[in-house]
Amino acid sequence: MAEEVAAAVGELRASFRAGRTRPAEWRAAQLRAIMRMAEEREGDICDALQADLAKPRMESYLHEISLAKAACKFTLKGLKNWMKPEKVPASVTTFPSTAQIVPEPLGVVLVISAWNYPFLLSIEPVIGAIAAGNTVVLKPSDIAPATSALFAKLLPEYVDNSCIKVVEGGVPETTALLEQKWDKIFYTGSGAVGRIVMAAAAKHLTPVSLELGGKCPVVVDSNVDLHTAIKRLAVGKWGCNSGQACIAPDYIITTKSFSPELVDSLKRVLKRFYGEDPLQSEDLSRIVNSNHFRRLTNLIEDKKVAQKIVYGGQTNEKQLKIAPTVLVDVPLDTELMTSEIFGPFLPIVTVDKIEESIEFINARSKPLAAYLFTKDKKLQDEFVSSVSAGGMLVNDVALHLANPYLPFGGVGESGMGSYHGKFSFDCFTHKKAVLIRGFGGEAVARYPPYTAEKQKILRGLINGSLFALILALLGFPREKH
Known part of the structure; x- marks a missing residue:
């Protein structure tokens, strides 16, 4: 099992490094495929939920299938805007420059799902991971075996299996998955298992989102x-x-x-x-x-x-x-x-x-x-x-x-991190800070030796003084070559 898991993660990492998941077109195609799966296989999904929980078909549709489809639609509508770099102001001390926040995918992520809403709680984090441009492994709950088996059968039929995989199983399989290095782990379930997930993630300094519970x-x-x-x-x-x-x-x-x-x-x-x-x-x-x-x-x-x-x-x-x-x-x-x-x-x-x-x-x-x-x-x-x-x-x-x-x-013992809508995209995204400068506007005061005049100008720059900025740009004090 460990070798199989490692091979699957290796394939996903190769796909990610090749840039396969980065284009907006790829992301949108996967989301449309998931929405089509929910529409075309609604009967199969309801049957699986009936087998696992005797869930009424109306609950299956209202609480799981319709919400999954709505998540796809909402994400498709906002995806291109979410992917755009966000321009932010530059500061006096970096003048002249431009600044932006560039959203980039984290990499290879693991989603460990729960049994109580086994379709929705599996697919909605996957929707966020895909939208953000990651490759992903979904580990459905073995306590809902019919839904887990359905995911293992259906997802490869609808989505890109070189970037999105399903691993079924119980504790041994989950343990093997947690031994791998991930770029993000998203877990839904109990606080007791959440602590195990967090401890495993700590070995690789992997960030986690924990959707737990508590007494509401x-x-x-x-x-x-x-x-x-x-x-x-x-x-x-x-x-x-x-x-x-x-x-x-x-x-x-x-x-x-x-x-x-x-x-x-x-x-x-x-x-x-x-x-x-x-x-x-x-x-x-x-x-x-x-x-x-x-x-x-x-x-x-x-x-x-x-x-x-x-x-x-x-x-x-x-x-x-x-x-x-x-x-x-x-x-x-x-x-x-x-x-x-x-x-x-x-x-x-x-x-x-x-x-x-x-x-x-x-x-x-x-x-x-x-x-x-x-x-x-x-x-x-x-x-x-x-x-x-x-x-x-x-x-x-x-x-x-x-x-x-x-x-x-959640907050505190009820969890950490959040998702839904754009928050799902953000959950699996790194917001990269980017500052761009040209070669003009050289301020010699920033370089040693730090004379009294230079220190005065630098202090002025730090405090946002326009006069200090002008002096710095004019090259005061004069630099000797």
């Missing part, structure tokens, strides 16, 4: 359109892979007095969405595999947790399904409240005053996303200015990732 809070104020808020919250939690999403709400914070009304509204909406027996609903994704099913059921089998369930809790191990489950005031020292849930449980934390929610959030690791539902402008302003999170959305859930003009990424 939702603050629900009593001053709110509750019916609309709960519908949006519910579909953002359970309509996203049954909560198996990095930006899915992890817990709610509301006041003690408002909690009963909020819980009643949640129950009504969940029954409307998924019926009296949600385990039979075709609109609810299953848990990805038996290991994750057992991990999740262990969370609610804790006696301190089980007694806090106010709705749901049913499980079916054969179908790998868990019903939407709501809990109230779970002890904060339980694993449910200390680790990222990544599943269909939604605990509610109650506080005396809604303003206390900000302190509660800030006392914990910075989340990938933070949500607030309120009509109170003062609370909204305080939340936006005081809470640190990778991204933030007021009065809805998860939709901020659909805006290509906003960066998507």
